[in-house]
Amino acid sequence: MTPTQAPHADSSNAVPTQGWRWAPAWVLGFVALWPAPGYAEGVMVLGALAAIIRLLKVRFRGGSRLLSGPAWALTSVLFFAYWLPQAVSAIDSVDTGRALREAIVDLRYLPFLWLVAAAVANGRGRRITFGGLSIIVAVWTLDALLQAAFGTSPLFWGLDQLKWAISGRGMCSPEDIAALDRLSGFLGPCNLKLGVVLASLSPFLLFAAARRFGMAGWLLSAAAVGIVVVLAGARAAWITYALVLVFSGWRLLGWKRLLSVFAFGAVTLVVLALFSPQVGQRIERTRQALTGDEAGVDAALSGRAQIWEAAACMVREHPINGVGTRGFREAFAGCDPVQGANPVWGAGPALHAHQIVLEVLSETGIIGLLLWLSGVAMAWRAWRFAPPAAKDRARPAMLALAVTVFPFNTHLAFYSTFWGGLTLMLAALYAGSLVARNDP
Numbered sequence: 001m002t003p004t005q006a007p008h009a010d011s012s013n014a015v016p017t018q019g020w021r022w023a024p025a026w027v028l029g030f031v032a033l034w035p036a037p038g039y040a041e042g043v044m045v046l047g048a049l050a051a052i053i054r055l056l057k058v059r060f061r062g063g064s065r066l067l068s069g070p071a072w073a074l075t076s077v078l079f080f081a082y083w084l085p086q087a088v089s090a091i092d093s094v095d096t097g098r099a100l101r102e103a104i105v106d107l108r109y110l111p112f113l114w115l116v117a118a119a120v121a122n123g124r125g126r127r128i129t130f131g132g133l134s135i136i137v138a139v140w141t142l143d144a145l146l147q148a149a150f151g152t153s154p155l156f157w158g159l160d161q162l163k164w165a166i167s168g169r170g171m172c173s174p175e176d177i178a179a180l181d182r183l184s185g186f187l188g189p190c191n192l193k194l195g196v197v198l199a200s201l202s203p204f205l206l207f208a209a210a211r212r213f214g215m216a217g218w219l220l221s222a223a224a225v226g227i228v229v230v231l232a233g234a235r236a237a238w239i240t241y242a243l244v245l246v247f248s249g250w251r252l253l254g255w256k257r258l259l260s261v262f263a264f265g266a267v268t269l270v271v272l273a274l275f276s277p278q279v280g281q282r283i284e285r286t287r288q289a290l291t292g293d294e295a296g297v298d299a300a301l302s303g304r305a306q307i308w309e310a311a312a313c314m315v316r317e318h319p320i321n322g323v324g325t326r327g328f329r330e331a332f333a334g335c336d337p338v339q340g341a342n343p344v345w346g347a348g349p350a351l352h353a354h355q356i357v358l359e360v361l362s363e364t365g366i367i368g369l370l371l372w373l374s375g376v377a378m379a380w381r382a383w384r385f386a387p388p389a390a391k392d393r394a395r396p397a398m399l400a401l402a403v404t405v406f407p408f409n410t411h412l413a414f415y416s417t418f419w420g421g422l423t424l425m426l427a428a429l430y431a432g433s434l435v436a437r438n439d440p
Contacts, residue, residue: 023119051115081375085368093324117432134208182233195232
């Protein structure tokens with residue numbers, strides 16, 4: 001069965017998808033361990049190995065007991081749209097050895113994505129996986145609110161104490177702790193990704209709250225997550241979360257009530273700016289973009305304009321297959337438009353393009369962009385022709401994936417271990433739930 005047949009997975013002649021009862025535990029364990037990246041990576045690798053063993057076992061017995069044919073196809077297509085640009089870019093990368101290693105190592109994601117898709121292949125698995133993700137996001141949100149109120153994240157404090165007991169040193173250096181200027185939550189002062197992570201995963205909480213508690217549940221959850229996202233400081237997360245609110249709220253609230261929500265949010269942002277110097281600084285920095293001069297725009301974008309000019313230079317010099325995945329830092333010096341000047345972000349080269357289209361073009365070239373667009377086209381085609389029941393059950397994962405890769409925003413590196421793993425997981429949740437068996 002080909003990927004183009006994926007939308008018809010709910011037809012009466014489709015092979016029932018059984019899934020795997022332990023798959024949700026692997027997925028939730030992987031997400032819950034993100035504060036400890038090494039352990040999360042270990043769970044992902046072990047999950048991939050378990051998936052290979054399980055898949056070989058059930059396939060030899062005949063039938064699609066783990067995944068339906070369409071789910072196999074769509075999940076695999078989305079993975080190869082991500083992975084093939086890596087392989088092609090490694091041919092003449094600025095650091096061929098590293099690019100080849102990245103491409104080979106990232107093959108581990110494929111069986112893990114099959115495992116993730118299997119986690120949502122039936123009603124029970126979807127309830128556990130999506131429900132578990134909503135609980136995790138709720139706990140992270142409450143933890144961040146406690147940090148905002150009392151100055152310490154209970155979750156990170158517990159992890160830090162455990163790390164001290166095990167290794168005699170903390171999770172973060174004293175310099176990272178001293179330089180903290182925003183909510184860091186469960187990830188800690190040395191991993192300031194709280195805002196973007198919560199914004200991308202918030203659809204799981206908002207849809208679960210709306211289903212369980214109706215409009216009141218959605219409003220309360222939206223307000224709590226929104227406060228954390230603003231205080232976490234990443235303005236890219238503000239854009240991501242605004243998109244989540246629009247596309248999760250308009251069907252529940254209607255446009256008039258939704259506009260009231262955004263008006264309340266604007267007032268809240270002003271209040272937070274008055275009482276939080278960090279929020280006020282970010283609003284002031286954003287306002288500098290209105291000055292119209294290049295320096296003001298670059299300051300407003302935290303140096304992104306300089307990085308984007310360098311990315312455009314790499315695209316011009318390596319248009320076919322780019323400079324190689326994760327080769328941006330190596331190629332930056334030769335394309336830095338203001339060589340010798342101190343950049344806004346501090347010493348050292350830029351590590352990635354901070355924007356999905358420029359990252360794909362600069363690191364994997366036109367070939368990479370076309371492959372990414374083919375994956376987008378397949379994902380959209382599957383959604384377009386899916387029956388309403390399939391769309392309803394896949395909506396949280398679809399929205400989470402869509403806002404994460406929204407092109408008119410700034411981004412973390414999609415070819416990094418953390419953000420690449422998160423994005424691929426969302427793609428597998430989307431594919432697995434959209435073309436799963438139509439059961440309650």
